Amino acid sequence: MIDTKTALVTGANKGIGFAIAQGLGAIGYTVAVGARDDVRGKEAVERLRAAGVDAFGVALDVTSDDSVTAAAATIEQTAGRLDVLVNNTGIAGRTDGGAQDPTTLDLDIVRTVLDTNVFGVIRVTNAMLPLLRRANSPRIVNISSSMGSLALQPGPILAAYAPSKSMLNSIMTQYARQLADTNVIVNACCPGYVATDFTGFNSPRTPDQGAAIAVRLATLPDDGPRGGFFNDEGVVPW
Template identity: 40%
Template sequence: MQHGRRTALVTGGARGIGLEVCRQLADRGLRVLVAARKREAAEEACRTIGAAALPLAMDVTSAKSVGEAVGEARALAGGIDVLVNNAGVSLDGQLRPPYVDEDLLRATLDTNLTGAWRVVEAVVPGMVESGYGRVVNVTSSYGSLSLMDSGRHPAYRISKTALNALTRMLAAELAGTGVLVNAADPGWTRSGMGGPSAPRGPEEGADTPVWLATLPEGDGTTGGLFAGRRPLPW
């Protein structure tokens, strides 16, 4: 499939880092599909971005919702070239191992790991068919095994560790197809999740995901974890 203009799908795109990723991709000339659980939120975000943005209602915890949204996206744009898996939750600030809240753990994994995986399953085969794709999984240094030195936010950390593993496996499976798969740590960023006291603004937080989403053709960067455009240890 040939594209005159690349199309990006950004989950959790209606606010915070996701919204800024959408803005920056639109500024780089991409058509942007802004996905949010509520269409009204996606529509409001699109009004702030401009004509390059199109709204999608997508709940990543529902395979039916993901399938319907990706079908709508293809009808609107003809294909998806870039996927930024940004939707995520952090629910367990007070929990510490060895204790576990199984309901909370399942809810965290359902969004942060399985939700991203659902969207990958729906989108990546089309990228392989077209011979071009960029997949960016928004993760956290909290999920790095090498850097892990605390039991704080255990469900969140484990969900991001698992997302990192998915990134590595998917990159290996897609080697040579033209689809590059990487993970981006935006850092502690002012957002609904990061809170108002975080040291980084959304513009800085979005920089590395946008950089990975727009790697030029011929660039072989895949299977990596990056922060500030520099590699982090897994």
């Protein structure tokens, strides 16, 4: 029996998440498709299977402790362990009416964005760590954004979204430090400005191009970098 590696990709039913699932599946991973919407999740699993990927669906709302706990149980029953976790789920938050202008910032939107983009990653990571520790070469990849870079400060002013990615990167370094003496390698990446519904499809960059760096970090060798923030070109200053 071939010992297949299993990867969980959160928010894998569309966009970059789906492309990451497809990329990992294409190199032989069994992919757990994390999706909040059951119908969209099933459709994504069917599309992946039609493309020859071994995939199964996992109901997963990263803002719900109960949902995350149940997702970990599903993966344990189906695969017994987890080799790769890609924390892809993310939201931009509302932007209407000055909602993310720092001078008129809606704190409820900040809370909502953080609950998905930061707290959701912590929830999922901590629930999946026991399964990751069972793998020989476990990898955690957080999908971040160069908008969270204090050095670069690209893109529009989004005073909830951009700081959520700064905090996500900071949390990632804390995990990397804590897990430095283990075989769990943690990094973050920026997929770039990709044409998805998240960006209004306003980019020439495809989801497959955006997914490439995540797939690379998910398949790092055991002596690969830890606690870094990368894009296609290499290290992102932040």
